Amino acid sequence: MAGKDASGRTPRFGTKQYTPLTFPALASVWLLTLTLLAAQAIEPSWVRAQRTQPAARPAAAANAASPQPVAESQKSAVMAVVNGEQITRQGLADECVRRYAHDVLDSMISKQILLQACQSHGVTVTDKDIEDEIYKVATKFSLSVDRWLSLLETERNVDAQQYRQDIIWPTLALRRLASRQTVPTQEELRQAFEAEYGPKVKARLIVVSSRQKADWVLQAAQANPESFAQLAKEHSEDRATASAYGVIPPIRKHVGDPKLEQIAFSLQENQLSPVIPVGNQYLILKCERQIPETYISSEHLPQIEAQLKERLSEHKTRLESAELFQRLQAQSKVVNVIKDPKQQPQYPGAAAVVNGQAITMQQLSAECVSRHGKDVLEGEINRLLLIQELRRAGRTVNEQDINAEVARAAEAYNFLKKDGSPDVEAWLKNVTENDDTTVEMYVRDAVWPSVALKKLVGGQVEVTAEDLQKGFESNFGERVEVLAIVLGNQRQAQTVWDMARNNSTDQFFGELANQYSVEPSSRSNFGQVPPLRKHSGQPLLEKEAFRLKPGELSGIIAMGDKYIILRCLGRTQPVVKEFHAVKDELYRDILEKKLRLAMAKEFDRLKESSQIDNFLAGTSQGGRLAGAKTASPASFNQPVAPAAAPARR
Numbered sequence: 001m002a003g004k005d006a007s008g009r010t011p012r013f014g015t016k017q018y019t020p021l022t023f024p025a026l027a028s029v030w031l032l033t034l035t036l037l038a039a040q041a042i043e044p045s046w047v048r049a050q051r052t053q054p055a056a057r058p059a060a061a062a063n064a065a066s067p068q069p070v071a072e073s074q075k076s077a078v079m080a081v082v083n084g085e086q087i088t089r090q091g092l093a094d095e096c097v098r099r100y101a102h103d104v105l106d107s108m109i110s111k112q113i114l115l116q117a118c119q120s121h122g123v124t125v126t127d128k129d130i131e132d133e134i135y136k137v138a139t140k141f142s143l144s145v146d147r148w149l150s151l152l153e154t155e156r157n158v159d160a161q162q163y164r165q166d167i168i169w170p171t172l173a174l175r176r177l178a179s180r181q182t183v184p185t186q187e188e189l190r191q192a193f194e195a196e197y198g199p200k201v202k203a204r205l206i207v208v209s210s211r212q213k214a215d216w217v218l219q220a221a222q223a224n225p226e227s228f229a230q231l232a233k234e235h236s237e238d239r240a241t242a243s244a245y246g247v248i249p250p251i252r253k254h255v256g257d258p259k260l261e262q263i264a265f266s267l268q269e270n271q272l273s274p275v276i277p278v279g280n281q282y283l284i285l286k287c288e289r290q291i292p293e294t295y296i297s298s299e300h301l302p303q304i305e306a307q308l309k310e311r312l313s314e315h316k317t318r319l320e321s322a323e324l325f326q327r328l329q330a331q332s333k334v335v336n337v338i339k340d341p342k343q344q345p346q347y348p349g350a351a352a353v354v355n356g357q358a359i360t361m362q363q364l365s366a367e368c369v370s371r372h373g374k375d376v377l378e379g380e381i382n383r384l385l386l387i388q389e390l391r392r393a394g395r396t397v398n399e400q401d402i403n404a405e406v407a408r409a410a411e412a413y414n415f416l417k418k419d420g421s422p423d424v425e426a427w428l429k430n431v432t433e434n435d436d437t438t439v440e441m442y443v444r445d446a447v448w449p450s451v452a453l454k455k456l457v458g459g460q461v462e463v464t465a466e467d468l469q470k471g472f473e474s475n476f477g478e479r480v481e482v483l484a485i486v487l488g489n490q491r492q493a494q495t496v497w498d499m500a501r502n503n504s505t506d507q508f509f510g511e512l513a514n515q516y517s518v519e520p521s522s523r524s525n526f527g528q529v530p531p532l533r534k535h536s537g538q539p540l541l542e543k544e545a546f547r548l549k550p551g552e553l554s555g556i557i558a559m560g561d562k563y564i565i566l567r568c569l570g571r572t573q574p575v576v577k578e579f580h581a582v583k584d585e586l587y588r589d590i591l592e593k594k595l596r597l598a599m600a601k602e603f604d605r606l607k608e609s610s611q612i613d614n615f616l617a618g619t620s621q622g623g624r625l626a627g628a629k630t631a632s633p634a635s636f637n638q639p640v641a642p643a644a645a646p647a648r649r
Contacts, residue, residue, distance in 0.1 A: 204246030483527030
């Protein structure tokens with residue numbers, strides 16, 4: 001399912017993840033703009049490798065703009081076999097194009113523009129150039145090339161070939177196309193040195209969006225400067241600093257707003273700044289300490305200057321590269337046939353035409369498969385498993401089922417009309433706009449699989465009276481307010497527990513949490529954590545918490561590889577006391593959660609019992625053939641997809 005089910009596992013049908021608040025599109029790395037290069041450790045990409053040698057002929061360079069030859073497994077007419085049923089290459093290509101045509105074509109257009117510029121200026125980038133650059137980048141992070149490439153694949157989902165072709169090559173090509181020198185000036189070097197090694201200001205910060213509120217907070221802080229940290233926590237609208245009582249990294253010169261820096265460096269210890277307008281916000285600083293500049297010996301100064309010079313040169317090169325590519329784009333004549341179907345009769349078989357050179361639909365299809373084939377094929381395999389099981393069980397998914405699931409998702413995420421009914425139109429608008437998708441793809445990749453799995457497991461799920469009672473206690477019962485310290489080893493936990501027992505106050509416990517807790521939230525909030533409730537899935541922690549009285553200290557609670565100490569502050573008062581007032585809502589919520597668990601279990605069963613040969617990934621899974629029949633070609637493209645949304649909590 002595209003949305004995570006109640007078990008926390010995420011079977012893949014489509015390649016998008018539909019979540020309740022945000023819907024980030026899973027775009028290729030090349031979509032990151034070059035203008036962000038100066039702030040990125042990994043440069044984005046939007047062009048493919050130029051596989052030419054220094055003396056390559058123009059024809060060879062032109063071929064580099066086309067998709068590289070695909071592996072034999074990709075050329076095969078059959079990409080996967082699922083319980084005897086085939087998923088063809090054409091079927092996979094159609095699904096890849098359906099999802100990614102616009103994004104991939106934009107990338108190919110950009111690639112073509114850059115390659116044509118290289119041809120006209122005689123610029124080439126060899127394989128050795130690319131490998132040397134990868135070695136240089138890996139060395140900067142003190143990693144071997146293999147480790148660096150592996151890290152990119154696991155952390156950024158960028159494989160080695162894509163990294164070479166779509167990131168390193170365009171970076172090198174643009175560097176060589178750039179005409180201006182990028183040697184930093186002495187003034188730039190001086191400012192960079194001062195920013196890195198010069199004086200700093202240790203301070204706390206309050207950020208608000210109203211001048212009136214800023215004036216009030218400043219008056220309160222001036223009346224009691226010691227309350228600045230608490231005022232930051234309660235009133236600052238910047239969540240990151242509010243949770244840390246206003247603490248910010250030391251302020252340096254030449255890295256931020258000049259006015260803010262000037263005021264910060266003019267403050268004395270414990271002095272408050274005036275209200276500082278920055279953009280549409282208002283800031284108040286409290287200086288805690290002026291940190292003197294870092295002493296650098298004459299022995300190390302040349303090495304540091306060389307490092308700063310290299311860093312500044314790279315930064316200027318990146319900015320110039322961004323400007324250069326923007327000029328190339330502005331000078332190019334591009335006809336995007338996919339975006340403008342009226343152009344199809346004039347350019348038959350073309351997806352786009354760049355300065356008179358066509359990018360064909362065949363090339364686009366091959367590139368979509370090359371970039372996204374593995375992920376999409378996994379989804380198509382999962383989809384076919386459900387089609388087979390529905391067919392075996394004699395069940396179908398109809399339009400009424402789809403509409404009901406979409407309405408349930410809208411209600412689950414509180415997209416409601418004034419009369420309380422689901423606002424399906426608003427929900428679909430939210431999904432499509434935030435996730436850059438279409439209703440068709442949302443239904444295919446999020447709704448259909450959810451309905452299909454519910455059809456397969458619906459009769460197996462029952463909500464008992466015990467389920468309802470536990471749900472009521474968990475959602476509406478009293479909770480324990482606690483301070484918590486999370487430790488990484490038992491010896492340290494014992495030491496901290498002894499200190500907490502010997503000084504039994506909430507304030508001291510909070511200070512211990514701030515000093516020793518390895519969990520960021522409890523550390524930055526001086527031990528404060530959300531109240532603990534019953535039946536939350538942590539029975540040991542719940543049992544210990546609910547036996548405590550206000551002011552009592554828990555024992556050391558071992559939770560996996562962590563050790564937790566609690567200090568009880570008291571109990572919350574239930575807002576809802578009548579079970580029958582929320583019984584229906586609880587029933588729907590629990591039924592949906594139990595359905596999700598059953599759906600995940602059923603999907604796992606289908607996967608484990610199936611014979612799946614994935615020729616694109618080069619994997620084979622043996623299973624027992626459950627009387628599979630040959631699917632009709634149409635069944636490969638039925639509207640299918642993962643769960644629309646988890647139940648409202």
